[in-house]
Amino acid sequence: MDASERLIESTRELLWExxxxxxxxxxxxxxxxxxxxxxxxxxxxxxxxxxxxxERSAGEVRAEAERRLAAPGPALERIAAYLRxxxxxxxxxxxxxLTQDPDxxxxxxxxxxxxxxxxxxxxxxxxxxxxxxxxxxxxxELDPAATAATIVAVLQGGYVLAKAAGDSAExxxxxxxxLALLRRA
Amino acid sequence: MDASERLIESTRELLWExxxxxxxxxxxxxxxxxxxxxxxxxxxxxxxxxxxxxERSAGEVRAEAERRLAAPGPALERIAAYLRxxxxxxxxxxxxxLTQDPDxxxxxxxxxxxxxxxxxxxxxxxxxxxxxxxxxxxxxELDPAATAATIVAVLQGGYVLAKAAGDSAExxxxxxxxLALLRRA
Numbered sequence: 181m182d183a184s185e186r187l188i189e190s191t192r193e194l195l196w197e198x199x200x201x202x203x204x205x206x207x208x209x210x211x212x213x214x215x216x217x218x219x220x221x222x223x224x225x226x227x228x229x230x231x232x233x234x235e236r237s238a239g240e241v242r243a244e245a246e247r248r249l250a251a252p253g254p255a256l257e258r259i260a261a262y263l264r265x266x267x268x269x270x271x272x273x274x275x276x277x278l279t280q281d282p283d284x285x286x287x288x289x290x291x292x293x294x295x296x297x298x299x300x301x302x303x304x305x306x307x308x309x310x311x312x313x314x315x316x317x318x319x320x321e322l323d324p325a326a327t328a329a330t331i332v333a334v335l336q337g338g339y340v341l342a343k344a345a346g347d348s349a350e351x352x353x354x355x356x357x358x359l360a361l362l363r364r365a
Numbered sequence: 366m367d368a369s370e371r372l373i374e375s376t377r378e379l380l381w382e383x384x385x386x387x388x389x390x391x392x393x394x395x396x397x398x399x400x401x402x403x404x405x406x407x408x409x410x411x412x413x414x415x416x417x418x419x420e421r422s423a424g425e426v427r428a429e430a431e432r433r434l435a436a437p438g439p440a441l442e443r444i445a446a447y448l449r450x451x452x453x454x455x456x457x458x459x460x461x462x463l464t465q466d467p468d469x470x471x472x473x474x475x476x477x478x479x480x481x482x483x484x485x486x487x488x489x490x491x492x493x494x495x496x497x498x499x500x501x502x503x504x505x506e507l508d509p510a511a512t513a514a515t516i517v518a519v520l521q522g523g524y525v526l527a528k529a530a531g532d533s534a535e536x537x538x539x540x541x542x543x544l545a546l547l548r549r550a
Contacts, residue, residue, distance in 0.1 A: 198467065201386065272465070279528040280457070280465035282383065294529040323545060329526070329535065330542030334515055337522030341514070343464040344479040350514065357515030360508060361546040 255312025
């Protein structure tokens with residue numbers, strides 16, 4: 181990896197582990213094995229680098245979802261595969277955790293990818309749910325948009341509960357519960 | 366309010382607004398209108414004060430839930446009343462947001478009330494769901510514990526989505542979705 185790439189990946193890791201405030205340019209440079217000159221050659225500063233890092237993390241969250249949701253098979257199976265995919269649950273969601281970061285939320289450029297990612301995810305899940313409903317997997321009354329919002333919330337809340345308990349089983353339990361509810365819908 | 370009470374309430378507000386790292390003893394004293402001497406007369410320091418503040422916030426979260434969940438009426442109505450109670454959604458959950466605070470999570474004493482609160486909430490909701498199931502409101506297959514975990518996750522995730530979007534409607538949408546799923550269960 182070249183220095184620019186190492187700086188981006190180090191920033192992604194640090195934002196995930198420590199958040200924005202706890203991530204100084206110096207810590208990024210140390211983790212990346214890159215000097216200050218290199219950092220300011222490639223990026224205007226910490227917030228520019230954070231923007232690139234957050235956009236990349238948001239892109240990966242979308243790509244991971246798309247891989248399962250675009251697969252062949254019944255809607256419920258695809259949604260289950262997405263919810264049950266391997267995750268580093270106790271590290272939290274690399275995108276969702278940034279909503280608790282006051283400096284990220286105060287900066288419209290850093291903040292924009294967060295809302296956009298969840299909007300995309302909700303709309304994508306709603307499309308899969310509508311498809312399943314049209315194929316008779318769910319009853320005709322199912323509201324795809326509200327149900328999709330519930331699923332995204334279960335994921336984000338599952339991370340919170342797992343972190344509070346120090347146990348990823350809390351995430352799994354919330355996912356099991358929503359899948360059972362969907363199976364009856 | 367006496368100084369001790371003002372210090373606790375100021376700490377509660379500050380933890381909610383800024384988190385633990387962003388809340389210095391000086392900022393607490395300024396908000397409380399109390400001097401350093403007064404703070405160290407009543408509390409051993411910032412972490413002692415934070416412990417009292419977090420335990421009080423956790424107690425309020427439980428009391429707010431109990432008020433709706435212990436009310437008379439069908440289980441689903443009580444759960445709906447709890448989910449739809451007035452909340453300062455965009456400020457986030459005063460307990461849940463602390464799970465994203467590395468200093469809180471690194472301290473077993475500050476951290477303990479978070480997991481305990483969610484355990485209590487899940488068990489309380491599970492008891493209401495089991496009651497509803499036994500009264501024929503839900504089908505016999507309903508798993509109260511997993512469903513309760515889903516409901517708590519929807520709340521916590523709803524806060525995250527609302528914050529990301531800067532719009533409390535995202536919270537409401539996730540709640541609407543889970544209530545519709547429960548109505549069919």
